[in-house]
Amino acid sequence: MNIKRKISFVFKTAIIICCLIGILSNILSTSSITSILSFYTMQSNLFVLTFYLLSIIISQFKDNWKDTEVYYFLKGATIMIILLTFCIYIISLNPIGFVMDANVNTSSNIFNISNIFVHFINPIMVLLDYLLFDEKGHFKLKYPFLWYIFPSLYLIYVYTYASQGGEFFGIGGSRKYAYFFLDIDKLGIAGVIKYILLISLFFIAACYILILIDKILSRHKSKKPTSQKDSSI
Secondary structure: OOHHHHHHHHHHHHHHHHHHHHHHHHHHHOOOHHHHOOOHHHHHHHHHHHHHHHHHHHHHHOOOHHHOHHHHHHHHHHHHHHHHHHHHHHHHHHHHOOEOOOOOOHHHHHHOHHHHHHHHHHHHHHHHHHHHHOOOOOOOOOHHHHHOHHHHHHHHHHHHHHHOOOOOOOEOOEOOOEOHHHOHHHHHHHHHHHHHHHHHHHHHHHHHHHHHHHHHHHHHHHOOOOOOOOOOO
16 A cells, blocks of 8 residues: 555545544434435435445455546535535524524534534645545546436435424524525525525536546546556545
8 A cells, every 4th residue: 555545545534534523423413314314414424424434344355446437426415415514604604693403502513513613624634634645536427417416316315304293493594405505485485496596506516627627637637657556446
């Protein structure tokens, strides 16, 4: 195992640990585990945790795991799913004092450990992992609309959860639908659709920006003298 591969393994292990810290710290401090696990933030962090755990396990049995299309499709999806958490929180939720559970001290929520990990540290580490260790040039133009399936599934989940009597116990969001921009009762169907379209366009645009960066970095690397291909985890 070369130096870069060792560092990559350590970094991915650190991501797993950070995800566990963020997820467990929220679960241990919540007034409702079902509620806290029903937020997109928590589900996106669980997605990251699952991807990295499986990736490390699969790589132990499949040496060319990082050379497969499945890997890069799932890696791109993981990046965008967790970055959506980061962006929505920064742009829409933190400015209104949003917290996922009323037990959290709202005056210092942005500095709360459970909040920092799930909204800031984990998204940034996933992006850095891609920038530092992944081979570039594998993301395809068709991927954004396929990646969009994952956050779209959350809409099905949250409205199913609400229809079954599920509730959320946060502050600054919706008691019934988790986030204010999904609250049909207050915004109406047209109002919710407007927000969903804006978020959808933002997500797709961000996906293509990622692909553009991926292509630019790939071309930049191809101009350098060829060297032995790295097979980091």
